[in-house]
Amino acid sequence: MTLRAPFAKMNGLGNEIIVADMRGRSDRVTPAAALALAADKDTHFDQIMAIHDPRTPGTGWFVDILNSDGSSAQACGNGMRCVVQALAAENGQTLFTFETVAGILNAELHRDGLISVDMGTPKFGWRDIPLAEEFRDTRAIELQAGPIDAPVLHSPSVVSMGNPHAIFWVDADVWSYELDRIGPLLENHPIFPERANITIAQVTSRDAMTIRTWERGAGLTKACGSAACAAAVAGARTGRTSRSVELKAPGGLLRVTWGDDDHVVLTGPAEWEFSGQFDPETGIWARETEDAR
Numbered sequence: 181m182t183l184r185a186p187f188a189k190m191n192g193l194g195n196e197i198i199v200a201d202m203r204g205r206s207d208r209v210t211p212a213a214a215l216a217l218a219a220d221k222d223t224h225f226d227q228i229m230a231i232h233d234p235r236t237p238g239t240g241w242f243v244d245i246l247n248s249d250g251s252s253a254q255a256c257g258n259g260m261r262c263v264v265q266a267l268a269a270e271n272g273q274t275l276f277t278f279e280t281v282a283g284i285l286n287a288e289l290h291r292d293g294l295i296s297v298d299m300g301t302p303k304f305g306w307r308d309i310p311l312a313e314e315f316r317d318t319r320a321i322e323l324q325a326g327p328i329d330a331p332v333l334h335s336p337s338v339v340s341m342g343n344p345h346a347i348f349w350v351d352a353d354v355w356s357y358e359l360d361r362i363g364p365l366l367e368n369h370p371i372f373p374e375r376a377n378i379t380i381a382q383v384t385s386r387d388a389m390t391i392r393t394w395e396r397g398a399g400l401t402k403a404c405g406s407a408a409c410a411a412a413v414a415g416a417r418t419g420r421t422s423r424s425v426e427l428k429a430p431g432g433l434l435r436v437t438w439g440d441d442d443h444v445v446l447t448g449p450a451e452w453e454f455s456g457q458f459d460p461e462t463g464i465w466a467r468e469t470e471d472a473r
């Protein structure tokens with residue numbers, strides 16, 4: 181059996197996150213462990229954020245991100261806030277520099293407990309997202325769900341926030357769409373060779389929108405930080421909104437600001453639920469005070 185690693189079960193606006201402490205060791209959380217933890221109702225999660233020792237000078241930690249289907253993700257905004265809160269509780273720091281497979285990102289814990297994560301710069305080129313075929317204008321691509329002559333959703337804006345996102349703009353209530361049925365079809369549509377996170381967005385003013393997201397590799401979630409960033413950027417890029425937007429997700433409110441320096445900053449809360457130890461190879465786990473299951 182592998183040496184156990186500490187973890188904290190947390191959430192970012194109901195986006196279920198496991199923060200795994202993999203510092204001081206060279207192994208990684210396996211897809212099998214992720215699937216086992218996801219299958220247990222007590223540890224069910226949307227993403228695992230595995231904190232490793234830094235790989236690059238100037239960064240404090242390398243963070244590996246896994247979805248609940250065991251696949252890897254390049255970005256997770258709500259998860260990064262959970263990582264910040266877990267590390268701040270340990271070391272009292274308020275400024276953080278991380279590395280992920282998508283690059284280096286900075287984060288800040290504010291006095292009011294909210295956390296801002298600089299999610300980097302958005303990419304709009306069809307190869308960056310990526311799409312399977314060329315689209316010169318990714319503000320609205322040809323893609324639809326539902327009957328050909330009466331599509332339920334169509335013409336999404338597509339954006340890479342390190343990970344692929346499609347934003348479908350709607351006028352009706354976001355809850356009137358069967359995202360649990362349409363989401364997986366769009367996530368796995370051949371136009372997205374690496375699959376995609378699927379968001380329905382209703383703009384409610386120049387500075388606000390309501391969103392629901394079907395996450396690649398995780399399904400319906402109460403919030404998705406990178407999707408909030410993608411929706412905010414796409415809203416501004418298509419002239420629907422200003423560059424600083426409040427987004428209402430099922431789990432609560434997030435603020436996204438697309439700065440003049442092209443960086444996208446996501447701000448919101450993070451919440452600790454419980455702590456434990458787990459085997460990164462198998463996913464066998466125990467609460468801090470309990471015997472192993």
Ligand SMILES: N[C@@H](CCC[C@H](N)C(=O)O)C(=O)O
Pocket residue numbers: 195226227247252253254255256257258259343344377395396397398403404405406407
């Ligand atoms: N919940 C995350 C996004 C998670 C990654 C996504 N499922 C993917 O595979 O790209 C967030 O808060 O950003």
